[in-house]
Amino acid sequence: MTYNEEDYLQLSGIQHFAFCPRQWALIYIEQQWKENIYTYMGQELHEKAHAAGAEKRGDVIVTRAVPLASKTLGLYGVADVVEFHRTDGPGVKLDRRAGRWLPLPVEYKLGSPKPTNCDKLQLCAQAICLEEQFNVTINIGYIYYGRPRRRLEVELDRSLRNETYAVAEAMHAAFAVGKTPKAEVTKSCAKCSLVDVCVPHLFERRPVQRYLRSALTKGSWGDGIEEAP
Ligand code: SF4
Numbered sequence: 551m552t553y554n555e556e557d558y559l560q561l562s563g564i565q566h567f568a569f570c571p572r573q574w575a576l577i578y579i580e581q582q583w584k585e586n587i588y589t590y591m592g593q594e595l596h597e598k599a600h601a602a603g604a605e606k607r608g609d610v611i612v613t614r615a616v617p618l619a620s621k622t623l624g625l626y627g628v629a630d631v632v633e634f635h636r637t638d639g640p641g642v643k644l645d646r647r648a649g650r651w652l653p654l655p656v657e658y659k660l661g662s663p664k665p666t667n668c669d670k671l672q673l674c675a676q677a678i679c680l681e682e683q684f685n686v687t688i689n690i691g692y693i694y695y696g697r698p699r700r701r702l703e704v705e706l707d708r709s710l711r712n713e714t715y716a717v718a719e720a721m722h723a724a725f726a727v728g729k730t731p732k733a734e735v736t737k738s739c740a741k742c743s744l745v746d747v748c749v750p751h752l753f754e755r756r757p758v759q760r761y762l763r764s765a766l767t768k769g770s771w772g773d774g775i776e777e778a779p
Contacts, residue, residue: 553621559578559625559725563721564671568666572731572750573742579728612633618680619683623675623715625679629676630657632653652686653684654691655680655692657672658694674691674713677691
């Protein structure tokens with residue numbers, strides 16, 4: 551399946567969608583965005599990653615702020631960093647550089663590796679874009695985490711690729727529907743930059759019996775109105 555360019559969605563949304571479809575919808579459908587300390591520091595890190603131009607380090611050429619697009623994912627965006635590694639195998643030719651070079655995506659993240667695949671999905675989507683743009687196969691990419699400072703090599707295997715396509719497809723379907731899903735309270739809400747906009751606890755369903763029991767044991771209906779969590 552391929553998408554028309556006018557239907558492309560932002561690649562960075564894939565991590566938001568995997569983190570929480572409601573957060574993605576609030577940002578990309580309702581155009582709401584709120585800064586918190588995590589988003590602010592994350593932007594600083596990305597700006598640093600984009601700051602310098604291309605540079606050569608031995609057999610690696612580091613390029614920054616690389617435009618990306620994939621017609622099979624229907625996504626577009628910008629890679630923080632793409633490293634071109636000199637290779638004896640299949641690769642691309644670069645202007646004024648001898649030999650062949652394999653592009654590998656490097657994504658910068660403020661925090662530490664997450665228990666979910668959010669960051670890996672974003673990286674994999676970037677790799678798929680590069681594969682289409684340069685007509686190469688990319689088996690690995692890197693995520694640079696700020697806490698602790700380390701670079702994680704990520705294998706872009708079939709399972710991760712399938713998940714990336716599935717999430718991208720779900721994003722397109724959700725965008726076509728154009729509705730923001732209801733909140734589901736998870737541990738992620740505590741670090742969510744949109745928690746004040748989302749107010750997820752308003753969506754929590756409390757059994758009527760629990761509410762009534764609470765109200766009765768407190769002695770009056772007024773006292774029984776539970777405080778907001
Ligand atoms: S507060 Fe929770 S439910 Fe709401 S958008 Fe954020 S992660 Fe999703």
